[in-house]
Every structure is written in structure tokens, then in C-alpha cells.
Amino acid sequence: MNKYKKITLDGLIFQNPTFMLVLGTCPTLAMIKQSATSAMGMGLTVLVILTLSNIIISALRRVIPNSVRIPCYIVIIATLVTFVQMLLKKFLPDLYESLGAFLALIVVNCIVLGRAEAFASKHTVGEAAVDGIANGLGFTVALTLMGIICEFLGSGSLFGLQIMKSFKIAIFSQPAGAFLVYGIAIAVFTYVIDAFERSRRVKANKLARENLLKEAV
Amino acid sequence: MTAKQFFKSNVFKCLISLLCVLLVSGVFLAIANSFLEVTEEEMFKRQFNKQVSAVYDGRTVTPEAADISGQSTALSSSTIQKVWLIKEENDYLVQAEGKGGYNGNLTVWTIIKMDTSLKAITGIRAVSIYAYPDGELVGNISAANLNLFAQDYKDGIVYNYGDKTDPSYVQTNASYSFTAICNAVNGSIEFINAFAGGIVKEDPFEGFLYREFVNTDKDTKYELNADGDVVFTVRTKPNAPAGYFTVEIVVGTDGIIKKYTVKRYGSEDSHGEDKTEDKYNEIVDKMILTYVGKNLKYFTDKLGEDMAYPGDNSDKFEETGASRSNYLCMYAGAFATANYQKALDKLTTDGGETNE
Structure with missing residues (x-):
């Protein structure tokens, strides 16, 4: 398999930071209970920061001494977060307000530091960029999906558009509801991936058996 | 370790790397800040479009800063910061800082309806929160709560919604913040009454000290x-x-x-x-x-x-x-x-x- 395709599929599905690695739980729970728009906004913000930090860290991987790599990564990530914060405050003030404190907390988001340490510091700039985009997209899609579920069940609306006026299950606008949706989403996602892996293994075994039979004949 | 050894050592390399990263980051952010800083004017325009324009149902209004220099802006429970005249509607927009919040003072915008001569207040059009310190539970104060100011307005009213012992108390779970909002709105009305030259209420306690926590409008x-x-x-x-x-x-x-x-x-x-x-x-x-x-x-x-x-x-x-x-x-x-x-x-x- 092409290495870029593998990196992309890993970030999006097989190593999805939200559903498979359960990283970045704090902003996930905070944003999905708010609205689908906030959840998607948080996802896209992390995508931009993650991609840029992966690129910079990968480019500097031979320059930064190993002993001070973590402080350097944190300074780079914090700088990017501050920069994105300034951009949002200037151009997207509504999103800036809805993300609140969780915007600044991206500095300590495990996904960003995790990918910097586990991937960007060991791979080329191109690979690191693809990894950043894939993981960022994986995070964004996961948050948006759960945000849609929570917003629809919690206030009967989708992306702020009221769909069902009298339908409202208040718990889904609360942290408890967000926990519930997150848990169920992890279970469903893991089940689907497991089923897919199982069918892939069955197919591979079947193919191997047929090849063996052919060779024997 | 000699100086030469130190400069060749890994420690020195680490220090320089870290300092370089910090320096570049600092310079980058300083430059970015100079381009992306949100000025007070921008902030005002943004808040005006968001909070005030909606009040006029899409009608175009232009705020014109009123000259309040020489006026007494430090009132007993609030401080008047700025006043704008919205000519198209004969309204005054007052930015006042109300005392008594949980973590400090709340800055509130009050749009006051005036008669055509701009001499007398005819009502409150809207009240909105402009700025507040961290820790205020302003999220608990709903639009319906803020609409009460317009609904209940009458000549000489002193709002007391945040005071649990007052008959007009409104349950918000943010009593401190709502008290500060009441103070700001009361101050705005008092100021506009004096500023517009309409109903100037005589203050029997003029020149008295320590008035901040004394209700000089009632019973005193x-x-x-x-x-x-x-x-x-x-x-x-x-x-x-x-x-x-x-x-x-x-x-x-x-x-x-x-x-x-x-x-x-x-x-x-x-x-x-x-x-x-x-x-x-x-x-x-x-x-x-x-x-x-x-x-x-x-x-x-x-x-x-x-x-x-x-x-x-x-x-x-x-x-x-x-x-x-x-x-x-x-x-x-x-x-x-x-x-x-x-x-x-x-x-x-x-x-x-x-x-x-």
C-alpha cells in the first residue's frame, strides 16, 4: 500500500485519535454538548494547528537536540495556538467565543503533542503534513458527527437550524449526555472496524487457502 | 569545564536551540499581534452589529458619540463610560459600568428611548451585556431577563431585580451579575435624565460621602x-x-x-x-x-x-x-x-x- 494512503487511512480510521486512541477527550466532550458548529470549529482549528506543528517539527527534527525536544515542541505548538487564537478573534469572533478556554487548551491537547513526538519528529515534512491533515480530519469528522447527534437530541436543531421545535432531551446538552454519546460512538466505531478487519482476514485466509490448493494441484 | 568545552558541549547546543525557538516564536507573535490586534473601534463595531442592530429590525442606524465631558459620570453604583446618540430613532446608547458583580464590575449597554426633543426618557429599548470579568455567571441571565428592563420601565423606576429581598427579585442564579446590571441601567437612566436636561432629579444627598452601598433613592x-x-x-x-x-x-x-x-x-x-x-x-x-x-x-x-x-x-x-x-x-x-x-x-x- 502506498505510504501516504496508509498514513491517511490510519489517521482517519484505523488510528482515529478520537474513537480508537481516545485522545483529546476534554475538548471533545466540551464541544459536542455545545453544538455541531462548535464541534466542527474545534476540529478544524485542531486540524490547522496539528498540520502546521507537524510540518514545523518535522522540518526542525535534525536541528533540535533530543534532550530539549519536548520544551521546543511545546513552544512551537503554543505559538501556533496563540497565532490561530489571534486569527479567530479577528476574523471569526463568534467561533472564538464559542470555543472559549478550550481554544487555548489545544496547547496541551494530547493529539497535537502526541503526533509531534510519535510521528513528525521521525518522518519527512511531506509525510508529517499528510499525518497532520489525516489526524485532524479524523478528529474533525468524529467531533462533528457526535456534535450533530448531541445537538439534534439535545435541542432538536442541526448547525443552529431548528428542525424539531418541541423535541428536546435536555441531557444531551449536558456533559452526561456527551459522555453517553461518546461512549456509544466508540463502541459502534470499534465494532465496525473489528467487523471490517475480521472480514479482511477471512478474505485473506480464503485467498491463501485457494493459492495453496492451486499449488498442490 | 573550560569555556571552550562549554561552548562545544551539548548543554550549550540545547540552550541555544531553546532560545532560538523562543526568540523566533516571540518575534513572530509580536509581528502577528501588530496585524491581528482587535482595536477598540473594531470591538465596538462588532458588538454594535451583533447586539444593537438586531434591536432595530434591520433598519440602518448610525451611532454618533455624544460629548459627555464635563458631566458627572461617577454615580453612586455605576460609572458612565460612553454615550452615543442614535439620531434615526431618537435613542441614546449608554455604556455604563455597574458595580456589584461577583468578580468585579459589568459593562452594560442600555438603549434609552427619548421623546422627539431628546429631553425626556420615554422608555428602555434594550439592555445587553457588553463586557464582564471572568467568573461572572452571565450565561445564566437570559434574553427574557434582560427584556424585563424594557417591559417594566416607568417614570422614576429603580430596578432591583438582583436583590433577593426586593419584591421585583428575578431568579437567575447570577444575583451578583444581575445586581451589577441593574446598577448600570439605573445609572444610565439617571445620567441621561441629567444629560438631556429633562427630568433632573434633585439629589438630597449631594456631596454626602460613602454612598456606594446606601440606597439614597429609597427610605434613606x-x-x-x-x-x-x-x-x-x-x-x-x-x-x-x-x-x-x-x-x-x-x-x-x-x-x-x-x-x-x-x-x-x-x-x-x-x-x-x-x-x-x-x-x-x-x-x-x-x-x-x-x-x-x-x-x-x-x-x-x-x-x-x-x-x-x-x-x-x-x-x-x-x-x-x-x-x-x-x-x-x-x-x-x-x-x-x-x-x-x-x-x-x-x-x-x-x-x-x-x-x-
Whole structure:
């Protein structure tokens, strides 16, 4: 398999930071209970920061001494977060307000530091960029999906558009509801991936058996 | 380790790398900040478009800054910061900082409807929160809560929605913030009345000190008794969760308190604490006894010249456990003793003033 395709599929599905690695739980729970728009906004913000930090860290991987790599990564990530914060405050003030404190907390988001340490510091700039985009997209899609579920069940609306006026299950606008949706989403996602892996293994075994039979004949 | 060895060592390399990253980041952010900084003007435009334009149902309005220099902007419970005239609608937009929030003051925008001559207030069009310090539970204050200001407006109204002991109390779970909003709106009305030259309310307590926690709009008065002493009836403002107190203080020669009586207790049962209203009242009763025979110096020695609230359970109170109630009673004491001479002068020259 092409290495870029593998990196992309890993970030999006097989190593999805939200559903498979359960990283970045704090902003996930905070944003999905708010609205689908906030959840998607948080996802896209992390995508931009993650991609840029992966690129910079990968480019500097031979320059930064190993002993001070973590402080350097944190300074780079914090700088990017501050920069994105300034951009949002200037151009997207509504999103800036809805993300609140969780915007600044991206500095300590495990996904960003995790990918910097586990991937960007060991791979080329191109690979690191693809990894950043894939993981960022994986995070964004996961948050948006759960945000849609929570917003629809919690206030009967989708992306702020009221769909069902009298339908409202208040718990889904609360942290408890967000926990519930997150848990169920992890279970469903893991089940689907497991089923897919199982069918892939069955197919591979079947193919191997047929090849063996052919060779024997 | 020699200097040469140090400069060749890994430690030096690490230090330089870290410093370089910090330096580049700092310079980058400084440059970015100069381009991306949100100016006060932008902030105003943004808030105006978001909070005010909606009030006019899409009609185009242009705010024109009013010249308020030379006006008295520091009011007893609020400070007027800016005023704009919205000519198209004969409205004034007032930006006022209301005192009494949980973590500080709240900045509030009040749109005041005026008559065509811009001389008299005809109502409140809208109230919105412009800025607030961290920790304020303003999220609990709904649009419906803020709409009450417009709905309930009448001539001479003094809003008290945040005061739990007032009949107009509104449950928001953000009493402090709502009290500050009320203060800002009341101040805005008071200021516009004076500024527009319409109904100028005479202030019987003009020049009096320590008014911040005294409700000079309601019940507070002073008069002479048969012994020639000044009898102050002081209704304090609430200091949430404590409600307002009404006290009677007899001040004699040299501004010394002769008698201190509580007419209305403002203490309330505190959430989750094993203290009833009565227990708080007992503490207050014990404490006010110590005020008899004291003058202003006693209060300012305890709480400073500005009589600022020293915080819950401060050792500056004679009795602890009802800090906020104690503070209100001390404040009333300071008000009476500090203004004794002024009140006496007024009483002997023009028969005294009341504001009931």
C-alpha cells in the first residue's frame, strides 16, 4: 500500500485519535454538548494547528537536540495556538467565543503533542503534513458527527437550524449526555472496524487457502 | 569545564536551540499581534452589529458619540463610560459600568428611548451585556431577563431585580451579575435624565460621602430629634447573598453614634450552611452594640478610607459568620458619622431633606 494512503487511512480510521486512541477527550466532550458548529470549529482549528506543528517539527527534527525536544515542541505548538487564537478573534469572533478556554487548551491537547513526538519528529515534512491533515480530519469528522447527534437530541436543531421545535432531551446538552454519546460512538466505531478487519482476514485466509490448493494441484 | 568545552558541549547546543525557538516564536507573535490586534473601534463595531442592530429590525442606524465631558459620570453604583446618540430613532446608547458583580464590575449597554426633543426618557429599548470579568455567571441571565428592563420601565423606576429581598427579585442564579446590571441601567437612566436636561432629579444627598452601598433613592433620610441629635434612617443596598438592611442611627455631637438600631434585617440563610436567618441576626445584633460611642474613625480604621469590602470572614469584623451583613451595617455607620455635619448644616439651614 502506498505510504501516504496508509498514513491517511490510519489517521482517519484505523488510528482515529478520537474513537480508537481516545485522545483529546476534554475538548471533545466540551464541544459536542455545545453544538455541531462548535464541534466542527474545534476540529478544524485542531486540524490547522496539528498540520502546521507537524510540518514545523518535522522540518526542525535534525536541528533540535533530543534532550530539549519536548520544551521546543511545546513552544512551537503554543505559538501556533496563540497565532490561530489571534486569527479567530479577528476574523471569526463568534467561533472564538464559542470555543472559549478550550481554544487555548489545544496547547496541551494530547493529539497535537502526541503526533509531534510519535510521528513528525521521525518522518519527512511531506509525510508529517499528510499525518497532520489525516489526524485532524479524523478528529474533525468524529467531533462533528457526535456534535450533530448531541445537538439534534439535545435541542432538536442541526448547525443552529431548528428542525424539531418541541423535541428536546435536555441531557444531551449536558456533559452526561456527551459522555453517553461518546461512549456509544466508540463502541459502534470499534465494532465496525473489528467487523471490517475480521472480514479482511477471512478474505485473506480464503485467498491463501485457494493459492495453496492451486499449488498442490 | 573550560569555556571552550562549554561552548562545544551539548548543554550549550540545547540552550541555544531553546532560545532560538523562543526568540523566533516571540518575534513572530509580536509581528502577528501588530496585524491581528482587535482595536477598540473594531470591538465596538462588532458588538454594535451583533447586539444593537438586531434591536432595530434591520433598519440602518448610525451611532454618533455624544460629548459627555464635563458631566458627572461617577454615580453612586455605576460609572458612565460612553454615550452615543442614535439620531434615526431618537435613542441614546449608554455604556455604563455597574458595580456589584461577583468578580468585579459589568459593562452594560442600555438603549434609552427619548421623546422627539431628546429631553425626556420615554422608555428602555434594550439592555445587553457588553463586557464582564471572568467568573461572572452571565450565561445564566437570559434574553427574557434582560427584556424585563424594557417591559417594566416607568417614570422614576429603580430596578432591583438582583436583590433577593426586593419584591421585583428575578431568579437567575447570577444575583451578583444581575445586581451589577441593574446598577448600570439605573445609572444610565439617571445620567441621561441629567444629560438631556429633562427630568433632573434633585439629589438630597449631594456631596454626602460613602454612598456606594446606601440606597439614597429609597427610605434613606435624616432628621433632628428633640435632643438636637441627627437621626439617620439608612436603607443599605444588598450585598448578595445578604439583602438590604434598614437601620436607624442617632448621631450626636462630634459625630459620635449614640444609638444604633436595626429596623430590617437583610441576612438570609446561606446555601448549605447550618445557619438560620435568626443566627445571622444574633451576630448582627451583637456587633452593632460595639458601634455605640464610636465615630467615623472607628469604621475607617477597620476598613480603610475607601470602606471597601475586605472579603468574607475577614478579621476586620468584630463578629464573623455574617461578613456581608456586618459590612453593610458598618457601611451605614460610616455613612451616618461621615455625613453628620453636612446633614446638621442642611437641617439647620433648610429644614432637612428626605427621600422616601
